[in-house]
Amino acid sequence: QKEVEQNSGPLSVPEGAIASLNCTYSDRGSQSFFWYRQYSGKSPELIMFIYSNGDKEDGRFTAQLNKASQYVSLLIRDSQPSDSATYLCAVQAGGTSYGKLTFGQGTILTVHP
Amino acid sequence: DADVTQTPRNRITKTGKRIMLECSQTKGHDRMYWYRQDPGLGLRLIYYSFDVKDINKGEISDGYSVSRQAQAKFSLSLESAIPNQTALYFCATSDWNTEAFFGQGTRLTVV
Numbered sequence: 001q002k003e004v005e006q007n008s009g010p011l012s013v014p015e016g017a018i019a020s021l022n023c024t025y026s027d028r029g030s031q032s033f034f035w036y037r038q039y040s041g042k043s044p045e046l047i048m049f050i051y052s053n054g055d056k057e058d059g060r061f062t063a064q065l066n067k068a069s070q071y072v073s074l075l076i077r078d079s080q081p082s083d084s085a086t087y088l089c090a091v092q093a094g095g096t097s098y099g100k101l102t103f104g105q106g107t108i109l110t111v112h113p
Numbered sequence: 114d115a116d117v118t119q120t121p122r123n124r125i126t127k128t129g130k131r132i133m134l135e136c137s138q139t140k141g142h143d144r145m146y147w148y149r150q151d152p153g154l155g156l157r158l159i160y161y162s163f164d165v166k167d168i169n170k171g172e173i174s175d176g177y178s179v180s181r182q183a184q185a186k187f188s189l190s191l192e193s194a195i196p197n198q199t200a201l202y203f204c205a206t207s208d209w210n211t212e213a214f215f216g217q218g219t220r221l222t223v224v
Binding site (some may be wrong): 003006008034042043044045046049051088090097099100101102103104105106 | 211
């Protein structure tokens with residue numbers, strides 16, 4: 001089982017819609033969870049991080065964490081064509097591998113006008 | 114100047130050659146990472162280090178080695194490059210309470 005899994009997509013949504021990106025992880029002791037956006041050929045850039053169960057909102061972005069289900073998601077409201085990119089979920093381990101940062105395979109999002 | 118600097122940015126090398134990719138950071142972070150990116154496979158962890166005396170293998174360490182020369186410097190070596198090591202390589206740094214900050218990437222082609 002992969003440590004961090006995402007639906008690779010591609011996910012296509014119309015402009016103005018809500019895009020929903022999902023991620024599951026295998027290490028129940030994981031501490032911190034991150035969503036990065038990556039444009040083609042560029043470095044990943046942080047969108048949001050979340051540490052506690054529940055929702056965290058920042059502008060058009062909402063991260064949701066459910067540690068019992070080992071699931072983290074990212075919602076993008078009012079999607080814009082500029083949101084078209086690859087979205088990477090990252091999980092920071094706890095326990096004996098504390099701090100190790102593992103990424104999923106990424107979900108390609110396309111927002112069409 | 115970038116907080117995390119990778120050199121070279123692009124490199125073409127021949128099969129069997131030894132090559133070193135270098136990473137330096139000015140953020141004062143203890144943690145440094147090397148990742149490899151291939152299309153559709155996300156970022157796969159090669160090695161990571163939490164201080165100068167700490168080196169840990171990631172999920173795809175075979176064929177690679179690293180050296181943490183100082184808190185600010187973490188280099189990745191391919192002892193004998195092979196074509197399937199052609200990829201985009203990223204260095205990243207973080208601290209215990211921060212997200213990871215990435216370098217601009219090194220595009221390596223092994224022919």
